[in-house]
Amino acid sequence: MNEFQEYYYRHPYINELDTVVLSCHACKYGYKVILKDTIFYPEGGGQPCDKGTIQGIKVIDVQREKEGIVHITKDFLSVGEKVHCKIDWEYRFDLMQNHTGEHIFSGVVKQLYGYSNVGFHMGEYICADFNGELTETDIQEVERRVNQAIWANLSVQEIFCSPSETMKYEYRSKIAIEGTTRIISIAGYDMCACCGMHVKNTGEIGICKVINFEKLRNKTRVFLLSGRRAFIYLGRIQQENAMISKMLSAKPLEISVAVSHLQQRNLDVQKLYRTVSIEMMMKDADKIPTHDAILYTSVLADSEGMRAFCNRCMEKGISTVMVIAKTEVGYSYVIMSRTIDLLSIRAEFNAAIHAKGGGNREMMQGSCTASLAEISTAFHAVTGISMHIVF
Ligand SMILES: [Zn+2]
Known part of the structure; x- marks a missing residue:
């Protein structure tokens, strides 16, 4: 089966599924379970695997192996058993928001400055390395355009092509692949070969915020947050800001001026x-x-x-x-x-x-x-x- 025929690709918004256990073998970390159909995304393309349960049993890891999508569980499941699968939807949707946000960000960097995303990691933050120097102003401009694309609620489309058809498209991460190439296309912003999970429409990302960036040798590393994670992060910043604002008796948008006065007073006292x-x-x-x-x-x-x-x-x-x-x-x-x-x-x-x-x-x-x-x-x-x- 073409890997893109997997259930989770065909139904990216399904978070519960009844299916059947095809095999279950003991392994180092517990049991390797293969299911008839799966809603679990296996680790790949820079995106972590899904979390969740199969018949109430916790899934520790999900990997794509030769024999198919392998779920590592703590407990044994009987072959032929009908099981109910459930993924941690909040976690998965969070990854879809952040992954799609990163696509648009990388697409805009490529369009405006010609730099490629040469390293990508989804951890506490989405970390993307670009092979060129981006200034603070450049990054602000990219961020502004990315959010415009989000508010335009554009459709995120999948294009499947055979090795000979890939010639027809200009897209990022172009490498020779034997089988089918899946291109994720956001009109006017990005086209990129990717096997990860994305939202259907850019509006679902909500917001994309650059949290930090640092210059590496001939590279720029950008830390991004989109969607729910960006909302939570900005909420925390606001809480901190509110506390500082209260301590300084300054309006929330005027605390840097108040801190500067405080620093000067401290120097005078010293x-x-x-x-x-x-x-x-x-x-x-x-x-x-x-x-x-x-x-x-x-x-x-x-x-x-x-x-x-x-x-x-x-x-x-x-x-x-x-x-x-x-x-x-x-x-x-x-x-x-x-x-x-x-x-x-x-x-x-x-x-x-x-x-x-x-x-x-x-x-x-x-x-x-x-x-x-x-x-x-x-x-x-x-x-x-x-x-x-x-x-
Ligand atoms: Zn992707």
């Missing part, structure tokens, strides 16, 4: 916090009694501010100043000294406190994972200097 913190550090520096060496804990892990603090203390006559500030993983530090050659102790000191850093003879800075006590002890061990802990 800048102010830094200015105030450095001012406080400078006031502390002015109040510190003049010791030979001091260790000061800064509230701000800002190397510029920490260096400014060190300079102010050195101007007062303090010979060695270390400033540390808490970071997510430990401490960052800045050391300045007039009496120690910091370059000569740097490697040993950094190793002792597990630090990374650099500097010169008068100043060194870095970050470490050691505790305050460990830093102080390590410094004493390599220099012989005891620091006064201030503030």
